[in-house]
Amino acid sequence: MRNNPANIASAVLTYGFVGLMAFLSIFPFIWMAFGATNSSIDIIKGRLLPGEALATNIANFFTLVNVPLVFWNSAKVTIFATVLTLAVSSLAGYGFEIFRSRHRERLYRAMLLTLMIPFAALMIPLFIMMGKMDLINTHIAVVLPTIGSAFIVFYFRQCTKAFPSELRDAAKVDGLKEWQIFLYIYVPVMRSTYAAAFIIVFMTAWNNYLWPLIVLQSNETKTITLVISSLASAYYPDYGVVMVGTILATLPTLTVFFFMQRQFVQGMLGSVK
């Protein structure tokens, strides 16, 4: 590429735009990290440099919050939601793609339509349903509505299109039943798809806020998102402590993404190699 003015201007614009987007993405993290080291007053004043209140903030956070219990609650809800969502949605996606029936597409479209229903419209019926089943203030109530995810079913169905039908035929000739084909062939072959779905579902479940806020009512059952929210909405919120809590709450999702990012990218690009 020659260094003519048009090319230089184009490069400046491109890099300028990319730089701005990168800054907008990274800034909240920087603010969170610096905020955790500053006192609440400094944060309110808009200080954007590392401070000396990190130890105090951590100590206060551990004093105010029963950290092991809260993390255990979040972990329990997230792990059950993730495992069950992947199991149910991958089975549904596989079924939608593999088994032909006259009503398959109609049913599938009806399921996709549910993506258009905002959660706000579902909250009250769901709450009543959970109440009737006597599940209010239990983690089961948090997990149950999340496991039939239309988006994850859609994602698995799209990815299953790339699953070679000859593998299924070969497995049938080898004597496998349909459930064995799913378990012994489909699941390992589609592991990148599972990895990508795992990250998406894990993050969604870990960061889930609105539904747990409604359905979890005692401090013993609350998850990390609810606890941080309650810290931030106190009469005199300590933003340093909130920032410490936010960092700790972010760590699991960051760790999961860090260890699975290669599979995540593969899963997003197409999982069968």
Add this chain to the structure above:
Amino acid sequence: MSELQLNGVRKSYGGFEVIKGVDLDIKSGEFVVFVGPSGCGKSTLLRMIAGLEEITFGDLTIDDVLMNDVDPSKRGIAMVFQSYALYPHMTVRENMGFALRFAGVPKAEIQKRVMEAANILELGPLLDRKPKQLSGGQRQRVAIGRAIVRHPKIFLFDEPLSNLDAELRVHMRIEIARLHKQLAATIVYVTHDQVEAMTLADKIVVMRGGVVEQVGSPLDLYDDPANLFVAGFIGSPKMNFLKGMIETGEGGTFARLPDYADARIPISLREATPGTPVTVGIRPEHFKEHGTASLDLTIDMLEHLGGETFAYARHGNGELVIIETKNGRGLKSSDHITARFDPGCALVFDESGKRLR
């Protein structure tokens, strides 16, 4: 080794019939090749034998046992797929032993059978590799090995060489022929490549539009095709087809080529009606210097293969005629030639494509 019979086998998808009544008898140890153009139903028929497609009507028996509703794994067949269909997450050893594991075969026996197959196919050094670490030819050998370890009654091959390059295809073709001899196995093989069919088969089944057009040995089909389709499909380059007319005259009944003054093909009157149009088929290699009939042609293009030359020549009416000659090195494009052939080698087909004898 086993016998396989298809009796009036049909397959429909909704109202659309793709296999329109196939009767076939495959003897023990026979190498049978289903050949035909894309969409003719040969793969569907193979999948019906495998149990991967339901049979809409008719009977499929293996060793006189009705197999229509028997599970694929219990039919005593093993199948090799076009795309190899190796399980990507398993090693070669695991791929080959997988079916046996599910059949409850003891580990020691699995190991023994895998090693036997690996020795036959020279796969020993590759046993601990994953499929993605193998070349196309190696993957195909693993796919064949996976079939061998099951000790099937019948091997089914679905276009197994289509994904290989030309050189490897020839090599694997020889391997499969060697394997057939070594195992004395009954093999049903699907291909659209008639060279594969001619070189491998004991018996070729030519299919078109879900119908078996002809069954016979490769040379029977080549020398004595039942119809225009088989005559055109078997042989490379394909048979030349020229427009002709049945006439009677001095010396009996013959098919005359109106556009070629000196070409008359004598045929018996039994199936020929004077005055009806016919198609005359002449194979490229049947053009000989000493032939008694001749065609005046202009060379369009030449293919020099070293040992022989294919001349693509045209008549004034636009008909293309392919001529195989051993003495074609001196020929040039645009040369006018008189191509002579022995009328006794020519075949005559009626308007419906049926062979007139």
